[in-house]
Amino acid sequence: MKDSIFDLTGKTVMVTGGGTGLGRHFAEVMAAAGARVIVCARRVEKLTETVSAIEAAGGQAVAQAMDVTSEDSVREAFAAAVGDSVVDVVVNNAGVVAKPSLLDTDVETWDNVQAANLKGPWLVAREAVRRLAAAEKPGRVVNISSILGSAVQKGTGPYSASKAALLHLTRNMAVEWARYGVTVNAIAPGYYVTDLAGEFLESPKGKALLARIPQRRLGVYDDLSGAILLLASDASAYMTGTCITVDGGLSLPIV
Numbered sequence: 001m002k003d004s005i006f007d008l009t010g011k012t013v014m015v016t017g018g019g020t021g022l023g024r025h026f027a028e029v030m031a032a033a034g035a036r037v038i039v040c041a042r043r044v045e046k047l048t049e050t051v052s053a054i055e056a057a058g059g060q061a062v063a064q065a066m067d068v069t070s071e072d073s074v075r076e077a078f079a080a081a082v083g084d085s086v087v088d089v090v091v092n093n094a095g096v097v098a099k100p101s102l103l104d105t106d107v108e109t110w111d112n113v114q115a116a117n118l119k120g121p122w123l124v125a126r127e128a129v130r131r132l133a134a135a136e137k138p139g140r141v142v143n144i145s146s147i148l149g150s151a152v153q154k155g156t157g158p159y160s161a162s163k164a165a166l167l168h169l170t171r172n173m174a175v176e177w178a179r180y181g182v183t184v185n186a187i188a189p190g191y192y193v194t195d196l197a198g199e200f201l202e203s204p205k206g207k208a209l210l211a212r213i214p215q216r217r218l219g220v221y222d223d224l225s226g227a228i229l230l231l232a233s234d235a236s237a238y239m240t241g242t243c244i245t246v247d248g249g250l251s252l253p254i255v
């Protein structure tokens with residue numbers, strides 16, 4: 001990886017939700033590319049497992065407790081992890097899903113989903129970019145959205161709305177932060193077996209969905225490795241405000 005345009009040696013990378021699922025994979029891939037990775041979430045024991053795996057593979061990582069929905073927690077986590085210094089790459093991966101139909105969704109559930117999936121990425125990116133701008137250093141923000149940010153599926157209203165808003169926030173961030181040398185892009189994954197999506201994928205509806213994926217398979221974590229390395233590294237220097245869809249063709253408007 002060294003001397004490659006995807007090399008992350010010398011970069012400090014933060015991955016929210018880095019203790020499980022896709023976030024743990026993103027952390028491992030970027031550590032293997034040379035980054036020092038800070039994994040953040042509420043469950044420190046899960047973060048510690050990610051750190052152990054990265055260290056066992058010869059990489060550098062630290063675990064940092066953070067609740068992305070809390071401004072104070074985000075500020076304190078940055079201070080604890082990097083002091084007055086900067087995070088070069090932020091991957092806003094933390095997210096939650098809610099099952100009820102729109103008629104059955106209560107206000108608390110709605111607020112929790114928007115707080116984790118939309119306010120959280122803004123709080124984390126804002127803290128990172130304030131520091132980068134003050135230090136006059138360039139950076140990268142990668143927001144993990146979903147194909148449900150543009151496609152519609154019954155029973156995912158609050159989640160889909162948060163992911164659609166995150167895509168638009170990505171464009172706003174890209175335009176406002178270009179002047180600081182910060183690029184902001186998104187990834188829209190299709191379906192991957194994780195704690196968040198596993199139950200749905202095991203259900204009859206989930207199994208039926210498999211038949212509609214042109215590549216006839218769910219995503220495996222490595223399918224996302226190229227997209228995260230591209231958007232985190234110098235290879236994407238002239239990309240900003242875009243979204244890379246990694247879904248085996250599921251979201252194509254097929255006639």
Ligand SMILES: NC(=O)c1ccc[n+]([C@@H]2O[C@H](COP(=O)([O-])OP(=O)(O)OC[C@H]3O[C@@H](n4cnc5c(N)ncnc54)[C@H](OP(=O)(O)O)[C@@H]3O)[C@@H](O)[C@H]2O)c1
Nearest residue numbers: 017020021022041042043067068094095146191192194196
């Ligand atoms: N799996 C899929 O098929 C799929 C498809 C499209 C998009 N995505 C997106 O991919 C991202 C990762 O999801 P996943 O599938 O890997 O599920 P996951 O394993 O459940 O990961 C979600 C992570 O977010 C963290 N998190 C949730 N709320 C948080 C908060 N308030 N503060 C800090 N961390 C928080 C959780 O850690 P703690 O509970 O320890 O805080 C957890 O590690 C999500 O944004 C999801 O929407 C997934």
